[in-house]
Amino acid sequence: MSTIRLTVAQATIRFLVNQYSELDGVQQRLVSGAFGIFGHGNVAGIGQALLQNEIDPGPDGGSMPYIMPRNEQGMVHAAAAYAKASNRLQTKMCTASIGPGSLNMIVGAALATTNRLPVLLLPSDQFATRAPDPVLQQIENPQTLDSTCNDAFRPVSAFFDRIARPEQLLPSLMQAMRVLTDPAETGAVVIALPQDVQAEAHDFPEEMFHRRAWRVRRPPADRASLERAADMIRRARRPLLIAGGGVVYSRACQSLRGFADRTGIPVADTQAGKGAINFDHPQSVGGVGATGAVAANRLAATADLIIGVGTRYSDFTTASKTQFQNPGVRFCNINVKAFDAAKNGAEMIVADAREALDALSGELAGHRVDPAYADEIAREKEAWDRVVDECTxxxxxxxxxxxxxxxxxxxxxxxxxxxxxxxxxxxxxxxxxxxxxxxxxxxxxxxxxxxxxxxxxxxxxxxxxxxxxxxxxxxxxxxxxxxxxxxxxxxxxxxxxxxxxxxxGFASIGALSESLGSQRFGTRYREGGVGADHTADGPVxxxxxxxxxxxxxxxxxxxxxxxxxxxxxxxxxxxxxxxxxxxxTDLYGPNPPSSSWWDVPVSQVSRIDSTRAAYEDYRRERARQRHYLG
Known part of the structure; x- marks a missing residue:
């Protein structure tokens, strides 16, 4: 087997420039560029490898364009936004130095994993040899010498590994690419690189650096699940479909619009799913949940069947489990991730959104919602359109x-x-x-x-x-x-x-504070000083x-x-x-009319009248919460 002698950092860059994602036969570079802030943990490792690639990218098989950011959290946010705008088919790598530099990336990692967005993070780590121990910026744990501050990435990562020897790099990178391109498991992928290991040379197999395409899966729906879902939809008198981000990432928007055209089922959207169906489509009824449109929320409150497609049902979508008030409401969820498909006691279709919607459309050939329900959908949509015009x-x-x-x-x-x-x-x-x-x-x-x-x-x-x-x-x-x-x-x-x-000031938290009886405390930027009244409208x-x-x-x-x-x-x-x-703009709004609720607990006892009154409101609203068990 022929080998190439490279440092671990150089091998990492050379490997990454030859990795591609593929969806529906179209390939593109998976990791198309690098953000990096350098310090003693990575300046002579990943930093040197990026420099070498920039000077002469030819032997590596492609270039890894570098952008110099100013903040480690910020660069991960930029990478996550890039991945979202690239439909999760491309991302950026981010490297930071040991200690505070790497820990600054944790908020960005949590954001990427929560949003199911692929980002590749290469935090630097303490010496694997432990020769200069403790190294500058190392956190020492008296219970074990095997943990570092980078272990804090574990709970916010979709994949985490630490490279202690050069031989570990290849299997780690292969698993990292798998997770980055897995539509169900993707998120922040973190490979911690000790600063001495980054600069250590090793004879890597040449075929490690051959071009490789990672195909994004489109798992189809199984026949039994489709048949059960179609039966539920035919029996439903007031179905509502909720489109989440999975519709967009699956490129299932046309399939969703076709499904709505043929069945007449109204479509509400989440924050991640907005635009999956165009706002002027006859079946588009707007956002659903705590900050949703009145049209969508009225339909959701009385729906007897919720069809969730590519949504993880956040508390804003479900209005903290108060949105769906029909006593007999049932759920049918299409999601590539079984964890999300199972939510709310649903009939599960664990499948790609586009594949499942197309198949379900076929199962429902000739079926359409009742004309009276179709008329109600049109009236609600028209009424909400007038409200939007007024608010804007x-x-x-x-x-x-x-x-x-x-x-x-x-x-x-x-x-x-x-x-x-x-x-x-x-x-x-x-x-x-x-x-x-x-x-x-x-x-x-x-x-x-x-x-x-x-x-x-x-x-x-x-x-x-x-x-x-x-x-x-x-x-x-x-x-x-x-x-x-x-x-x-x-x-x-x-x-x-x-x-x-x-x-x-903070408009959102100020309004929330006021509604919870806390009088906008600490939410306005006003002149004052230590001990000043933080509820007062003083000079700006x-x-x-x-x-x-x-x-x-x-x-x-x-x-x-x-x-x-x-x-x-x-x-x-x-x-x-x-x-x-x-x-x-006006700190106090006005904002769109509220038609739903969000659970933020209020102090059960207080000496403040406004807080006591707010708790009574909270107690009444909370009584409407329920578990959806199918």
Missing amino acids: HLGHGPLPAQTEVFGALNEMMGDDDVIINAAGSMPGDLQALWRARTPIQYHVEYAFSCMGYEIPAAMGVKMALPDSQVVSIVGDGSYQMLPMELATVAQEGIKVIYVLLQNH LDVDIAANARSWGIDVIDAHSIDEFRRAYARACDSPRPVMIHIE
């Missing part, structure tokens, strides 16, 4: 409502442009109000709902979709969590548009976020009204540079 054209003043900004963007953005958001009150407003025409257009991270995601995510999405206008909406709270990747965006000349909504804190964005190298346009915002957006689109549009 309020003429609110003196400061505009954020819903008006969303409405303007929705009207100006193209079908293949992308809106990005992640946390605060905005995902709720967007799920309720955004009229998605394509699955590309809507990119809201709401499985981990991580503040700070929006800025690095825009970078990742733009790299995946260079021809799309990428618009990231950021609140002033999220901005202050993780702004530093603006410098990377400016350095790399990545053309994205940031829309900064400045409302001088004089923080100039627009100036801060300019200092990172971003062009900033100030807007003071919706008309000015529209003109600013046109200017931003025409600019070849990254741009931020800065606009002040």
Whole structure:
């Protein structure tokens, strides 16, 4: 067997540039580039290997383009956003130094795994030889010398391994590629690399570096499950289909629309599934759950059959198990992951969404919902459309409502442009109000709902979709969590548009706090001091976020009204540079009408009147919770 002498780091890069994903016969590079922040743990290992590849990529079989980020958490967010925009068929690798550098990636790893998005993380580790022990930034565990701080990745990873010897690298990398391309098991893949092992040379087998395609599976539905599901649908008087992210990743959107056309079954969506069916489709009834549309939630409340396709049924989707109130409601779930298919005591179809929907359409040939139910669906949809129009054209003043900004963007953005958001009150407003025409257009991270995601995510999405206008909406709270990747965006000349909504506080948690009797405590940016009243409306804190964005190298346009915002957006689109549009909005809304509930516990005893009143409301709402057992 012929061999090639390389360091572990060099072998890792050479292996990765020759790995491809394949779906429906189309292949593309699986790991298309690298983010990395270097320190003593990886500068002479993975850092040297990336440099060598950049100087002369020929012998490796391809290049591993490198981008220099500013924050380890931010770079993982960018990689996850890139993977989402690439339909999970491509991702980026991220490397960081030992100790704090690597631990900074843990939040990003959790986000990727929760959202079922493939990212490859290569955290550096302490010396495998233990010669310089303890090394700088090493955490010592008196109970065992075998654990390191990187063990903290284990509970938030889809796959974790540590390479103690060069011979371990090949089987570890092969398993890593399997998980990255497994539609059911994917998430954060973590291979911890001790800093001495990274630089250690070994004779690796030459065939390790041959081109390899990892085929993304499309498991079909079994006949018995299809027949049982079809029988449930025929018997149902008020079925409702909930489309999750699995529909999008399976490229099953056309199949879903065809299924809805033929059966007349209404389709609601989750945050990850929005756009799987176009908003103006007759059967599209909008978002479902705690931040959903009134139309979808009314239908969900009385549905006798819920058909979940590619959804993991988060508490926002089920309104903390209060959304589906029909006493006889049953569930039929199509999911490539059995763990999700089994939820709510469902009839399980463990299969690819596209394969299952096409097969189920065949089983249901000639079946259609009752005309009276079809008329009800149309009425609910029409009524909600009027509410959306009202919420997005309020003429609110003196400061505009954020819903008006969303409405303007929705009207100006193209079908293949992308809106990005992640946390605060905005995902709720967007799920309720955004009229998605394509699955590309809507990119809201709401499985981990991580503040700070929006800025690095825009970078990742733009790299995946260079021809799309990428618009990231950021609140002033999220901005202050993780702004530093603006410098990377400016350095790399990545053309994205940031829309900064400045409302001088945390709008979402403030409203939640008020509804729970906690009086918006600690949610407003106001001048004061130690011991100040943190519920008072004092002078606004004089923080100039627009100036801060300019200092990172971003062009900033100030807007003071919706008309000015529209003109600013046109200017931003025409600019070849990254741009931020800065606009002040009303901290207190108004927001879309609420039609559902979310379980956030309230103190059972309190000396505060507002808290006692809120607990009584909570007790009444919680009484509606139920387990769905089929």
